[in-house]
Amino acid sequence: MSLLFSPLTLRERTIPNRAWVSPMCQYSSVDGRPTDWHLVHLGSLARGGAGLVFTEATAVVPEGRISPQDAGIWNDEQAEDYARITAFIRSQGAVPGIQLAHAGRKASTYAPWRGRHSVALADGGWTTVGPSAVAFGDYAEPRALDAAEIPALVQAWAAAARRAVAAGFDVLEIHGAHGYLVHEFLSPLSNLRTDGYGGDLAGRARLLLEIVDAVRAAVPEHVLLFVRLSASDWVPGGLTVDDVSEVATLLAPRGVDLIDVSSGGNSPAQDIAIGPGYQVPFARAIRAASGLPTAAVGLITEPEQAEKILSESSADAVLLARALLREPNWARRAAFELGDDLPWPPQDERAKPSRD
Structure with missing residues (x-):
């Protein structure tokens, strides 16, 4: 059996394979509620053989949405709408996951195909918040959060x-x-605070640690808790992989089960050295420093590439995004090419390739 299609057990949960669906914004929610689009989109990826299927970034408060069309889970009606989606994902043998998010100063923007600039208040936008009153590029300036609001x-x-x-x-x-x-x-590029939520790395990490503690305490022990981190700002003076490794080390004893390692996104001045698997070295470094399992993401497109990442102990799983949009059955093809045999839905078995 390949490593890519071997199970991964964390806590009491076994994820059937290590080819996972990365969170991908769909900009297709109504009042934060998922729609038929989400059922078909996420359901097709589960049907395609992925072991873990993540929803898109899902806002914990209305002002945390990236756009007015983004998903949320700040009320019970939204959660009820997700129940049929998680049930279908599970029926296909996959594990359903959700990314809980707040877009901060990058909230209240248009969907990419509508221009990706800040949405004016008159057009349904809202005042954004951040650690400091520092705008992201030409986006609207956020209001600095008061410590009493946190x-x-x-x-x-x-x-x-x-x-x-x-x-x-x-x-x-x-x-x-x-x-x-x-x-x-x-x-430090966006957090200029001088109170207990700013200053050195420990202060800047305080919000994350408080969120982790609150979430871990709010859910049953068997529920898995991941954290996605940008391992580098790709800007001089910004976060480095050493900083983020230190943050991951702080997370390890707090009930976090895996670090999902990405990078960038906090400065328009970022200069990213993009190439196949360009973020994998970050996943390897954070895994080694923290002792936590990691998942690698970013320009992972081929089965052999994914298998190599795992075989070299750079990560414990891989997350795919655009590759799955192009080919929802990527995992089934990958399993075949790596000599494995994923279960197929009986409705699709007539299409299963033969090794004869």
């Missing part, structure tokens, strides 16, 4: 986590990457 925001994550578990999700991921609120607090 406890309620932390509890919003906990409440969203409880709703997610009630909706049938087995894996929760805190979004701490890509220039959204938690990453904004972590990075």
Whole structure:
């Protein structure tokens, strides 16, 4: 058996393989509620053989949405809508996961195909918040969060986590990457605070640690908790992989089960050295420093490439995004090419390739 299609057990949960669906924004929700689009989109990826299927970044409060069309789980109606989606994902043998998020100063923007600039208040946008009143590029300037507001925001994550578990999700991921609120607090490029939530790395990591503690306490022990982190800002003076390794080390004893390692997103000045598997070295470094399992993501497109990442102990799983949009059955093809045999839905067995 290949490593890619071997199971991974974390806590009491066994994920059937290590080819996972990365969270991908769909900009197709209505009042934060998932629609038939989400059922078909996520369901097709589960049907295609992925072991873990993540929803898109899902806001814990209305102001945390990236766009007015983004998903949320700040009320029970939204959670109820997810129940049929998690049930279908599970029926295909996959594990359902949800990414809990707050977009911070990068919230209230248009969907990419509508221009990706800040949405004006008159057009349904809202005032964004961040650790400091520092805008992201030409986006609207955010309002700096008052320290007295932060406890309620932390509890919003906990409440969203409880709703997610009630909706049938087995894996929760805190979004701490890509220039959204938690990453904004972590990075010295966007966090200019001088109170207990700013200053040195320990202060800048405080919000993340408080969210992790609140979420972990809010859900049953068997629920898996991941954190996605940007391992580098790709800007001089920004976060480095050494910084993020230190943050991961702080997370290890707090009940976090895996670090999902990405990078960038917090500065328009970033200069990213993009290439196949360009973020894999970050996953390897954080895995070694923290002792936590990691998942690698970013320009992972071929089965042999994914298998090599695992065989070299660079990560414990791989997350795919655009490759799966192009080919929802990627995992089935990959298993065949690596000599494995994934179960197929009986409706599709007539299409199963033969090794004869």
